[in-house]
Amino acid sequence: xxxxxxxxxxxxxxxxxxxxxxxxxxxxxxxxxxxxxxxxxxxxxxxxxxxxxxxxxxxxxxxxxxxxxxxxxxxxxxxxxxxxxxxxxxxxxxxxxxxxxxxxxxxxxxxxxxxxxxxxxxxxxxxxxxxxxxxxxxxxxxxxxxxxxxxxxxxxxxxxxxxxxxxxxxxxxxxxxxxxxxxxxxxxxxxxxxxxxxxxxxxxxxxxxxxxxxxxxxxxxxxxxxxxxxxxxxxxxxxxxxxxxxxxxxxxxxxxxxxxxxxxxxxxxxxxxxxxxxxxxxxxxxxxxxxxxxxxxxxxxxxxxxxxxxxxxxxxxxxxxxxxxxxxxxxxxxxxxx
Numbered sequence: 001x002x003x004x005x006x007x008x009x010x011x012x013x014x015x016x017x018x019x020x021x022x023x024x025x026x027x028x029x030x031x032x033x034x035x036x037x038x039x040x041x042x043x044x045x046x047x048x049x050x051x052x053x054x055x056x057x058x059x060x061x062x063x064x065x066x067x068x069x070x071x072x073x074x075x076x077x078x079x080x081x082x083x084x085x086x087x088x089x090x091x092x093x094x095x096x097x098x099x100x101x102x103x104x105x106x107x108x109x110x111x112x113x114x115x116x117x118x119x120x121x122x123x124x125x126x127x128x129x130x131x132x133x134x135x136x137x138x139x140x141x142x143x144x145x146x147x148x149x150x151x152x153x154x155x156x157x158x159x160x161x162x163x164x165x166x167x168x169x170x171x172x173x174x175x176x177x178x179x180x181x182x183x184x185x186x187x188x189x190x191x192x193x194x195x196x197x198x199x200x201x202x203x204x205x206x207x208x209x210x211x212x213x214x215x216x217x218x219x220x221x222x223x224x225x226x227x228x229x230x231x232x233x234x235x236x237x238x239x240x241x242x243x244x245x246x247x248x249x250x251x252x253x254x255x256x257x258x259x260x261x262x263x264x265x266x267x268x269x270x271x272x273x274x275x276x277x278x279x280x281x282x283x284x285x286x287x288x289x290x291x292x293x294x295x296x297x298x299x300x301x302x303x304x305x306x307x308x309x310x311x312x313x314x315x316x317x318x319x320x321x322x323x324x325x326x327x328x329x330x331x332x333x334x335x336x337x338x
Contacts, residue, residue, distance in 0.1 A: 002241040004046060004047075005073040006043070006044045007043050007044075007073070008069075009067060022044060025054050025102045027044045027046055029082060045075070045078065047082070049108065050104075053103065054102065055070055055112065106299050108300075108301070111303075114301070118169055121163070122182045124181075128185065129188070129192055131157055135154045136256070138157065139151055139154035139257055139260035140197055140200040140264055147212070148212060154256055154257070162185070164182070165292065166182035168235065172302075172316055174309075175303075193263065194262065201264035202268070206261075213261055216257055216262075218276060220334060223280055223283060223334075228288075231290070231291035236295055279330065279333060283330045286327045286330060289319070
């Protein structure tokens with residue numbers, strides 16, 4: 001489990017009650033640094049799964065305290081190693097259920113860390129557009145050459161990882177600003193990929209009978225299972241601190257290749273095959289977001305205030321119903337038309 005340093009800045013006279021909170025959370029690895037203006041900084045070394053319950057408790061208690069601030073740092077390694085955490089007792093009440101005592105569910109990283117990792121990657125920037133173009137070119141070359149190795153290269157670039165994960169996270173937290181940013185990035189990213197692939201198809205007509213292309217145009221129910229598993233695995237890896245490359249491969253395996261195939265087949269004048277790739281791409285987008293939202297919900301990712309929780313409950317309910325209906329429609333199309 002990854003380690004973190006949590007730094008807590010408070011007025012010096014609030015130190016005793018802070019120590020009581022940290023003692024209750026069994027945060028023994030901590031040090032106090034006096035600061036100017038009668039402030040003190042307490043640094044705590046802890047498992048990443050323990051960060052969110054502690055920061056939520058601190059926010060509830062000190063949010064209106066002058067100069068209160070928490071700062072989170074990643075740790076590459078520490079010596080001597082931290083002792084193995086004791087097994088937490090089963091939750092006894094509703095407040096414990098949300099965080100399973102002083103740990104998040106399934107050992108995931110904190111909500112704040114997820115947001116920091118995601119929010120910038122959901123924005124439309126020149127770098128994002130360039131990465132989409134490059135990844136699409138690599139995927140198109142791989143499809144034309146019938147080379148799975150080259151297609152994996154496009155997956156490693158993984159430009160659509162951020163927007164899709166951000167959409168699921170924004171929905172789970174009821175964060176409308178993050179959702180709007182993610183939807184805009186997804187639309188522009190997918191649109192750019194389609195245009196680049198279309199131009200590629202005009203210049204180099206792909207053979208629809210190659211294995212890598214037919215696997216993206218002949219859609220069946222197995223592709224639904226693949227997309228659901230891909231989205232779920234990607235989010236589980238992401239929320240437990242896996243590298244972005246690993247998560248990118250998991251998500252891109254079901255998203256970028258069929259999008260590139262659709263654009264190339266449109267450009268080469270093969271609308272029937274392009275329709276199959278489009279259905280697969282749409283199915284994958286729906287499945288990835290459906291499974292990602294479900295996993296985040298199961299992991300106990302929640303907003304902090306009661307008002308935000310109300311918005312989040314409405315947003316996640318609407319999203320799950322919408323994605324489920326969309327998946328049902330696509331499943332009917334796949335069963336009866338492909």
